[in-house]
Amino acid sequence: MPTRHRLAYWRAALSQTFAPVAIDIPDEVCSGTIRTSRLGHLRVATVDGDPMSARRTPQLIAQDEEEHLVVKLLVRGVAGVLQDAREAHLHPGQIVFCDTARPLRMEFPQPFQTKSLVVPRRLLGLEESDLRRLTATPLHPDTTAGSLLAPFLTQLVDTAATYPSATGEALARHVVDLLTVLIEERLHQQAGDAPSAARLLLARIQVFIDRHLADPDLTPEAIARAHQISVRYLHKLFQTENVTVSRWIQRRRLQECRRDLARRQAAGRTIAAVARQWGFTSPAHFSRVFRDVYGMSPVEWRDSAARAPRVAGVPAP
Incomplete structure (x- = not known):
């Protein structure tokens, strides 16, 4: 060449x-x-x-x-x-x-x-x-x-x-x-010595959370009830992840929102609609936590992704 x-x-x-x-x-x-x-x-x-x-x-x-x-x-x-x-x-x-x-x-x-x-x-x-x-x-x-x-x-x-x-x-x-x-x-x-049963239960709970991210009523109490464990034990399971249950839910919702906002086919949707799809009930709260985590507003993130050039030779998804 x-x-x-x-x-x-x-x-x-x-x-x-x-x-x-x-x-x-x-x-x-x-x-x-x-x-x-x-x-x-x-x-x-x-x-x-x-x-x-x-x-x-x-x-x-x-x-x-x-x-x-x-x-x-x-x-x-x-x-x-x-x-x-x-x-x-x-x-x-x-x-x-x-x-x-x-x-x-x-x-x-x-x-x-x-x-x-x-x-x-x-x-x-x-x-x-x-x-x-x-x-x-x-x-x-x-x-x-x-x-x-x-x-x-x-x-x-x-x-x-x-x-x-x-x-x-x-x-x-x-x-x-x-x-x-x-x-x-x-x-x-x-x-290390973490009990295998606890790890398996935590994995099942994380899958459950992913399946119910869009539900605004997804709370530690609802998760504990669905798995027939106490809220206290649920919080103990998430200590191995160095994050609270609520923060885990919020982080997963933000990740899905960020991915959706960067997709060109979602350009016509409003920020509030994307946030609502993933369980955020308040657009203002969503914008605030998005900026806290990613250092820019949802609008700025979508605009930066829209300006990103395609990689030469790679088909668009």
Whole structure:
């Protein structure tokens, strides 16, 4: 590619393989290769590149209908990954989980190679809180999960293109099952001695909350009653999330409102209508808490998302 076209071409190629990204590359960067294949509902990729950095911004995230978890193995070079207020420094053989649904930054200060598995989040059935505990936390090759996943991921990425369609779909189901087991084991280790029954109950309650976000009468009392537990015990369960039940509900409502406001097809709806859809009864209260959390008003957020350019080569959702 001519020098003047390299940045846009490389950005489009990365965006089509993983998710829309903004990238920075030095002027002297001249080479990069992506080899990618489908495996059922999954996608695998090997990326060889020169020094670069890539960012997932809120504006780019708002363009996506599908959310993915990327399992990335660093084969060569070094890398820095920043997500969910954590920063990981990767060396060859280490694996990191990246969630495309939240802001992300990756830095490759020298030539590198990665092998990646791109999995739709919905196939894993993980809660938002679990995903936040996974990201930007390196999986080392000397751990049980790392010693299993690194060679398996390498073989899977290198051979995915050779399987017939039916074999690939069957293999993809087994890959998701294996990945779910390894992730649950990792989360269990991070949780320490937390009782498994309490974790399962908390997960069920969080799913219940997501299903009833639009209900303005969704309160801790109503949630406790629906699960036949006391309000006091409900609050104790959420202590592991370092947030109150009411704040959890508000945060999830704000996340859904923010996503809706950034979608171009929702441009004709009023701010109050979007807020009301997700359980906010007072437009003034919604605007105030939105600004407190995101640092701008709902109108400013929608306007900034509307001005964000599409990524070249990536179809509009």
